Amino acid sequence: MAPARRSLGRDAAALLGLAVALSACGGEGGGGGGQSEASRVTVFAASSLTQAFEAMAEELEEDSPGTSIRFNFGSSSDLATQLEQGARADVYASADEANMIRVMDADLVEGEPSVFVKNKLEIIVSAGNPEGIRSLEDLENSELVLSLCNEECPAGKYAAEALDKAGVNVEPDSLETEVKAVVTRLQVGEADAGIVYASDVASAEGEVEGVPIPAADNVIATYPIAQLTDAESAAGEFVDFALSKRGRAILEEHGFLVP
Amino acid sequence: MRRPPRALVLLAALAASFFAVPLAALAWRAPWASLPEVLTTEVVGSALRISLVSSLAASALSAFLGLPLAWVLARVPFPGRSVLRALVTLPLVLPPVVGGVALLLALGRLGLVGRALESFFGVTLFGTLPGVIVAETFVAMPFLVLTVEGALKGLDPRYEDAAATLGASRGLVFWKITLPLAAPSVAAGAVLAWARALGEFGATITFAGNLPGETQTMPIAVYTALLRDVDAAIVLSLVLVAVSLLVLVTLRERWAPQA
Structure with a gap:
């Protein structure tokens, strides 16, 4: 028992020392250290915007x-909850209007939000479309492993609307909580088909393919962006960039529709 | 020694492969060629640092606060003790996301306690390393408390009684007799708490956010990478596995009582 006692105290001290040393050595590299005159804009954005927004930030930071831009990507509703509970951010970009309204109701939006991008639904299938899926009707085939989002997430809600409009009854084999999880299922071969945004298909190009859904059945998601109250002065720059010609071009490259 | 029963050995082998095969699958599917490239990105470095610092700090904080709580639960009879014990156990069964929301409501800038933290001390936890540590401690501390409480209850009371009859004060008995006897369990509890904190995801992303370089831990980085690139997610997972194994092996050799 005695040796255990001695080494416990020593190791606990070593452990704490290690933690302190690690946090000290990382201080400068982490970007949190120097808060000089540089303006750091914090953007809370829906996770479907990940790649497009990172590309935008790169250009904006160069210009x-x-x-400097830092992101907090997550589901629109989680981000809205964080904002309602006082998390500080300068810009919020939501994948639907309902969550933007929540943030507006909390008096956190400066001015008016603008719809900066739209997204249509597509059927996502494995590369080469081995199951030969051509339409929503083809998803009725119960042999198919079908992955959808649950209706709490906007993509799932829209997919249900689209299926409803097409008069198609499907039996999904998985209900994900987030649209990117459907993409992942297709990428790892766990599902044969799913319904996601066109931008999600574009982001996994090569591994998956999109099958268009006709406009009559399709549901278009609108993404609003807004500067938040007490924002950094450069927050407007990011919002303006997202609405600019260049910003729209980047969004289009990533499979979004621009209004 | 007699031959062990064959059925037991077979079942044990099945259990072992149940843990080994998924790890092997990660290694098998890993894009080894792009490994150096992914590993040297800033995001991985900062996520690794944040994970190590926060999990070690959460483990230390769990020991610092959890040990007294375990002692009270084990030694002080009072009405409501079983309620308190249930309360401590709750984070073990609660989905971590729920814990994160609860923390946000309590310690967020507009929260019950967070409001005071902000106005009196100017402290906000969202988006900060201390926020990550708080979230991890919330889910990790119960492991320490329950481990240590069990050990304290199992201690032979004669040592403490003897010290007391020889005139030692209650405080002295705690420091000189109880604590050294409980040391191995404190160490084991701290390791469990550390492991839980290292893998923590739900409470952290909800309460502290997903800010690269500040609150993005390894598990959150894996999740974020999965949104854009499965290969990068696999590499990050491998890193997490390697670090966990390294620390566990090191700690086991030095701390955990060998059989």
């Missing part, structure tokens, strides 16, 4: 060296 205006004093500005």
Whole structure:
């Protein structure tokens, strides 16, 4: 028993020392250290915007060296909850209007939100479309492993609307909580088909394919963006960039529709 | 020694492969060629640092606060003790996301306690390393409390009684007799708490956010990478596995009582 006692105290001290040393050595590299005159804009954005927004931030940071952008990507509703509970952010971009309204109701939006991008639904299938899926009707085949989002997430809600409009009854084999999880299922071969945004198909190009859904059945998601109250002065730059010609071009490259 | 029963050995082998095969699958599917490239990205470095610092700090904090709580639960009879014990056990069964929301409501900037933290001390936890540590401690501390409480109850009371009859004060008995006797269980509890904190995802992303370089831990980085690139997610997972194994092996050799 005695040796255990001695080594416990020593190891606990070593452990704490290690933690302190690690946090100290990472201080500068982490980006949290220097808060000089540079403006750091915090953007809370729906996870479907991940790649497009990262590309935008890269260009914006190059154009205006004093500005740095950091992101908090998550589901629109989680982000809205964080904002309602006082998390500080300068810009919020939601994948639906309902969550933007929540943030507006909490008096956190400066001015008016603008719809900066739209997204249509597509059927997602494995590369080469081995099951030969051509339409929503083809998803009725119960042999198919079908992956959808649950209706709490906007993509799931829209998919249900689209299926309803097409008069198609499906039996999904998985209900994901997030649209990217459907993409992942297709990428790892766990599902034969799913319904996701066109932008999601574009983001996994090569591994998956999109089958268009006709406009009559399709549901278009609208993404609003807004500057938040007490935002960093450079917050407007990011919003403006997202609405600019260049910003729209980047969004289009990533499979979004621009209004 | 007699030959062990064949059925037991077979079942044990099945259990072992149940753990080994998924790990082997990760290694098998890993894009080894792009490994150095992914490993040297800033995001991985900062996520690894944040994970190590926060999990070690959460483990230390769990020991610092959890040990007294375990002692009270084990030694002080009072009405409502079983309610308190249930309360401590709750984070073990609660989905971590729910814990994160509850923490946000309590310690967020507009929360019950967070409001005071902000106005009196100017402290906000969202988006900060201390926020990550708080979320991890919330889910990790119960492991320490329950481990240590069990050990304290199993201690032979004669040592403490003897010290007391020889004139030692209650405090002295705790420091000189109880604590050294309970040391191995404190160490085991701290390791369990550390492991739980390292793998923590739900409470952390909800309460502290997903900010690369600040609150993005390894599990959150894996999740975020999965949104854009399965290969990167696999590499990150492998890193997490390697670090966990390294620390567990090191700690086991030094701390855990060998059979």
